Amino acid sequence: MYPSGIVQNVGEQKGTFVEVKGYGHQMEGGSRPTFFRGVATVVTKLFNIIQVCLSISFGIGSRLIFSQPDNTYFGQKDIQQALLLKRLCRDLFLTFPEYQNLHIVPTARDPTDGLALSSRNIYLSSDGRKAASTLRQALLAAETAWYTGLTAFECLERAMQIIEVRKVQASSEGLNVEMRLDYIQMNDADTFDLLEPSSQKSGDGRLVILSGALYLDKTRLIDNVLLGDSKKILD
Numbered sequence: 001m002y003p004s005g006i007v008q009n010v011g012e013q014k015g016t017f018v019e020v021k022g023y024g025h026q027m028e029g030g031s032r033p034t035f036f037r038g039v040a041t042v043v044t045k046l047f048n049i050i051q052v053c054l055s056i057s058f059g060i061g062s063r064l065i066f067s068q069p070d071n072t073y074f075g076q077k078d079i080q081q082a083l084l085l086k087r088l089c090r091d092l093f094l095t096f097p098e099y100q101n102l103h104i105v106p107t108a109r110d111p112t113d114g115l116a117l118s119s120r121n122i123y124l125s126s127d128g129r130k131a132a133s134t135l136r137q138a139l140l141a142a143e144t145a146w147y148t149g150l151t152a153f154e155c156l157e158r159a160m161q162i163i164e165v166r167k168v169q170a171s172s173e174g175l176n177v178e179m180r181l182d183y184i185q186m187n188d189a190d191t192f193d194l195l196e197p198s199s200q201k202s203g204d205g206r207l208v209i210l211s212g213a214l215y216l217d218k219t220r221l222i223d224n225v226l227l228g229d230s231k232k233i234l235d
Helices: 035-049 076-091 119-123 126-130 134-147 152-172
Strands: 053-058 061-066 072-075 102-105 179-188 208-216 219-227
Touching: 035 076, 072 076, 076 102, 076 208, 076 219, 119 219, 134 152, 134 179, 134 208, 134 219, 152 179, 152 208
Parallel strands: 072 102
Antiparallel strands: 053 061, 179 208, 208 219
């Protein structure tokens, strides 16, 4: 995957890279500036190498078949990544898979508290796990505010208030966990541009991404809610 080797310092990296310009510095890209260049590069490589010729044996003979990535599936939890890769497939006219065959599926959640399932959850302490639904609760509070007609600024304010309340509650419950908000944003689902603070729910069919990242000690949790007709992008 990395014939020239790989180093963390972007300035020292050598080789060919793929970048979706103008769509990787917002949301998650604000905290991880070069992350999406890596994502776009490695997924492009994946799409290419999976188109392999397979030799299948049938008794005394064999048959060659070609395997092609007709469909691919990404989770809503990493919504910016999924939408960026869909754009990559469209912009580069990829045929395997075609952009309409890159499917975004709803986030899988813990049935008890709605925490988005992720491999990083194993790094949560027992106290951190008890507080892990904080980000989800904050986003749902902002979602409710949005549909009652409040502005983007007011919605985000509601979310941050929830986080502050949960910090106090965690302390009063004796939970030994440090909560630190990385970001909460509302972005246009097509451009990833930040919504103006005065923006309100409109009837023009606009789809908005309400997303955030929250540290619980050293574990960074991310989540999002789609405001509007989510069927436009979810399968």
